[in-house]
Amino acid sequence: xxxxxxxxxxxxxxxxxxxxxxxxxxxxxxxxxxxxxxxxxxxxxxxxxxxxxxxxxxxxxxxxxxxxxxxxxxxxxxxxxxxxxxxxxxxxxxxxxxxxxxxxxxxxxxxxxxxxxxxxxxxxxxxxxxxxxxxxx
Numbered sequence: 001x002x003x004x005x006x007x008x009x010x011x012x013x014x015x016x017x018x019x020x021x022x023x024x025x026x027x028x029x030x031x032x033x034x035x036x037x038x039x040x041x042x043x044x045x046x047x048x049x050x051x052x053x054x055x056x057x058x059x060x061x062x063x064x065x066x067x068x069x070x071x072x073x074x075x076x077x078x079x080x081x082x083x084x085x086x087x088x089x090x091x092x093x094x095x096x097x098x099x100x101x102x103x104x105x106x107x108x109x110x111x112x113x114x115x116x117x118x119x120x121x122x123x124x125x126x127x128x129x130x131x132x133x134x135x136x137x
Contacts, residue, residue, distance in 0.1 A: 016075060023072030029065035033058050056132050 040054040073079050086094055 019071040019075050022068035026065040026069035029061045029068070033061050
């Protein structure tokens with residue numbers, strides 16, 4: 001029995017460590033976004049020479065940074081929440097409510113993933129392309 005506990009503990013430690021490097025990459029992406037936006041503001045208003053590529057790059061990097069940091073944020077329990085009512089509940093009720101909301105969130109995310117995958121598959125089959133500054137799909 002203790003061997004199973006040890007293996008589970010090692011697995012959880014591995015998974016926890018696995019969430020840290022993507023969070024760092026997400027933070028680096030935020031710094032890069034800031035530099036790109038500052039560059040664009042200077043070029044547009046200082047030299048009257050807008051580049052036009054920054055919106056697409058920053059949009060992709062914003063998604064990139066959010067998704068990379070999500071696992072770490074949830075693991076360390078630093079996500080945004082309004083605890084006006086929750087803080088008044090007992091610890092036991094808070095834990096139960098947390099479990100229920102996590103399960104509901106998982107169901108919601110699975111539903112969104114299914115819908116999004118269907119839309120991506122449809123766009124791929126229709127050979128849909130977007131006209132963008134960088135020519136990405």
